[in-house]
Amino acid sequence: MSLANAARKAADGWIEIGALDEIPRQGARVVRTASGDIAVFRTLDDEVFALRDRCPHKGGPLSQGMVHGRKVTCPLHDRKVHLDTGIAVAPDAGCTARYPVRIEHGRVFLSLTAEDVGALASS
Numbered sequence: 001m002s003l004a005n006a007a008r009k010a011a012d013g014w015i016e017i018g019a020l021d022e023i024p025r026q027g028a029r030v031v032r033t034a035s036g037d038i039a040v041f042r043t044l045d046d047e048v049f050a051l052r053d054r055c056p057h058k059g060g061p062l063s064q065g066m067v068h069g070r071k072v073t074c075p076l077h078d079r080k081v082h083l084d085t086g087i088a089v090a091p092d093a094g095c096t097a098r099y100p101v102r103i104e105h106g107r108v109f110l111s112l113t114a115e116d117v118g119a120l121a122s123s
């Protein structure tokens with residue numbers, strides 16, 4: 001079952017998108033929403049982060065990038081993005097929206113309310 005198909009709305013505004021084990025370590029799965037794709041990443045240490053699936057450089061699909069530590073490398077031009085903030089690693093600039101995500105009993109929950117990181121990236 002894909003994460004997108006498994007997504008269902010929770011009473012508190014979070015959506016359950018499936019099991020943690022459905023996300024490969026050092027990889028990602030895509031959740032398709034009306035406002036665009038969200039990439040849900042899993043690190044080697046089983047941390048989970050969610051970012052808009054658009055690189056801040058030229059919109060590359062971050063979900064297809066390589067996860068290393070708490071960063072992902074964009075598959076198009078190798079720029080790196082912090083998974084916990086969505087901000088490009090210096091000296092590059094820019095950011096992509098991040099989304100709150102949490103794990104409960106091996107299930108992954110996502111909030112579709114983007115956290116604003118634009119102010120941080122432009123400062």
Ligand code: FES
Nearest residue numbers: 055058060074077
């Ligand atoms: S689009 Fe991601 S590095 Fe260029």
